[in-house]
Amino acid sequence: MSAPEPVRPDSPNLELDCRDLRCPLPIIELARHLGEVAVGETLAVVARDPAALIDVPAWARMKDQEYLGDDLTGDGVARFWVRRRS
Amino acid sequence: MSNSGRVAQTPPPVVWDAASAQALHPAAREVLLAALDAGYADPRRLHGAGRSARLLLDNAREVLAQGLGVRPDEVSLTSSGTDAVHRGLLGLLGGRARVASTVVRTAVEHSSVVHAISWAQAREVVVGVDRSGRAAPEAYAAAIAAAPAPVALVATHSANHEVGTVQPVEEVAAAIGGVPLMCNAAASAGRLPLPNGWSIATASAHKWGGPAGVGILCIRKGTRWRNPFPADDRIDERGCGFENVPSALAAAAALQATIAERKDVNTLHFRLIEKIRTRVAALPDVEVVGDPTNRLPHLLTFSCLYVDGEALVTELDRRGFGVASGSACTTSTLTPSHVLAAMGVLTHGNIRLSLPWVVPPAEGTQGPTSGIEADVERFLTELPLILGELRSRIGLA
Numbered sequence: 001m002s003a004p005e006p007v008r009p010d011s012p013n014l015e016l017d018c019r020d021l022r023c024p025l026p027i028i029e030l031a032r033h034l035g036e037v038a039v040g041e042t043l044a045v046v047a048r049d050p051a052a053l054i055d056v057p058a059w060a061r062m063k064d065q066e067y068l069g070d071d072l073t074g075d076g077v078a079r080f081w082v083r084r085r086s
Numbered sequence: 087m088s089n090s091g092r093v094a095q096t097p098p099p100v101v102w103d104a105a106s107a108q109a110l111h112p113a114a115r116e117v118l119l120a121a122l123d124a125g126y127a128d129p130r131r132l133h134g135a136g137r138s139a140r141l142l143l144d145n146a147r148e149v150l151a152q153g154l155g156v157r158p159d160e161v162s163l164t165s166s167g168t169d170a171v172h173r174g175l176l177g178l179l180g181g182r183a184r185v186a187s188t189v190v191r192t193a194v195e196h197s198s199v200v201h202a203i204s205w206a207q208a209r210e211v212v213v214g215v216d217r218s219g220r221a222a223p224e225a226y227a228a229a230i231a232a233a234p235a236p237v238a239l240v241a242t243h244s245a246n247h248e249v250g251t252v253q254p255v256e257e258v259a260a261a262i263g264g265v266p267l268m269c270n271a272a273a274s275a276g277r278l279p280l281p282n283g284w285s286i287a288t289a290s291a292h293k294w295g296g297p298a299g300v301g302i303l304c305i306r307k308g309t310r311w312r313n314p315f316p317a318d319d320r321i322d323e324r325g326c327g328f329e330n331v332p333s334a335l336a337a338a339a340a341l342q343a344t345i346a347e348r349k350d351v352n353t354l355h356f357r358l359i360e361k362i363r364t365r366v367a368a369l370p371d372v373e374v375v376g377d378p379t380n381r382l383p384h385l386l387t388f389s390c391l392y393v394d395g396e397a398l399v400t401e402l403d404r405r406g407f408g409v410a411s412g413s414a415c416t417t418s419t420l421t422p423s424h425v426l427a428a429m430g431v432l433t434h435g436n437i438r439l440s441l442p443w444v445v446p447p448a449e450g451t452q453g454p455t456s457g458i459e460a461d462v463e464r465f466l467t468e469l470p471l472i473l474g475e476l477r478s479r480i481g482l483a
Contacts, residue, residue, distance in 0.1 A: 022414075022415065022420075023413070023414045023415055023422070023433070023434045024391075024394055027391065027434065028482060031391075031392060031482055032482070049414070050420070050422065051413075051421075051433050051434055053427075054422060054427045054431075055422075055432055055433055055434055058373070058431055058432040059391065059432065062371065062373055
């Protein structure tokens with residue numbers, strides 16, 4: 001039903017710990033730190049906020065970045081991946 | 087507040103939340119006041135006051151049926167739109183219990199539909215929607231074909247209460263063969279004609295300027311429906327509790343007036359929403375959602391990046407605009423709207439505005455429309471300022 005998972009490296013070039021931040025702060029952190037990775041590199045945001053599952057891909061679409069799907073951190077918190085495209 | 091002697095020119099607050107509740111239509115107010123005295127009695131009684139109440143109740147049912155394009159004996163009055171959905175859906179499930187128990191529904195149904203299915207512990211198959219919020223007719227057929235057990239009913243809505251997208255109800259009815267269709271028409275009833283093809287249709291009077299506490303349950307003649315709740319010995323055995331005759335009559339009066347006025351009002355609303363839609367879509371980092379043309383005339387939903395929905399609603403309220411939001415931070419559950427989530431659109435910084443019922447004046451005369459036109463202009467001036475201010479606080483302006 002879902003699209004095939006895009007290929008992700010083993011670990012992101014930058015990981016943002018937003019597990020205790022409420023919507024829309026994880027997205028704000030993504031936007032703030034996008035410039036800290038090079039084009040083609042990845043950044044990921046760790047978030048418990050239930051809106052992140054929808055808002056990270058929506059943000060990537062609106063800002064023309066590539067959403068790479070989600071996985072879990074070692075302690076079981078969702079982590080959402082983005083590749084900087086521009 | 088100030089000692090300069092000037093009076094602040096604050097415009098009166100406007101409430102752009104008709105999709106939650108619309109102010110009582112003037113025609114309904116008159117009828118309601120009269121019926122409070124004339125229609126208080128038990129309509130089952132044979133005394134004069136009882137017969138008066140019965141007459142008013144029958145009259146209300148007839149006017150409602152006429153307005154909705156159905157037979158009077160297909161209309162039942164319930165205590166709310168939610169109650170109508172519960173009775174309609176569960177009664178249809180009950181009527182089909184021997185042959186099927188699975189429900190097919192869209193991912194963007196009103197929560198009353200979702201909760202009723204869950205309460206019944208029925209198996210469900212959810213039909214996804216596209217980015218605009220529309221579920222394709224062939225997707226229902228595919229869901230029925232793929233369902234692990236026979237399907238008892240298909241639930242769709244006429245138009246979405248959160249994003250305004252109109253669903254292709256009649257095409258869905260044609261696509262699902264003989265499976266009964268339940269159509270929750272609460273978001274569109276009154277403003278738009280009821281679509282065809284359903285076995286059960288539901289609506290709520292306070293969405294068209296009737297009083298709250300009047301739900302409409304239409305059961306198409308010949309539908310197998312079984313009362314899911316304890317029976318009550320009333321005139322209409324499908325409902326429950328003492329009939330609210332004054333409100334029923336007021337709801338009917340509001341519907342009648344709304345239908346008489348809707349061509350002009352819908353035209354005005356459609357144009358104003360199109361204007362707001364175009365201007366808001368041009369703002370930076372804003373996503374306007376829902377179908378741009380195949381939609382409710384009076385409703386617009388959009389989301390703004392990096393902005394907290396609660397802060398946005400509060401700022402708009404402070405500047406005199408009452409609007410709704412589907413953002414997580416504005417809900418009791420702190421989860422984002424399941425409608426926005428199913429559409430895959432941004433959920434934070436979300437605003438839904440739905441314009442109030444304003445009847446345009448005759449050509450060439452000044453009337454209340456100039457007020458709503460000015461409100462729209464003021465909104466379009468204020469919104470970018472608010473977004474700029476909220477975003478500059480976090481350094482993302």
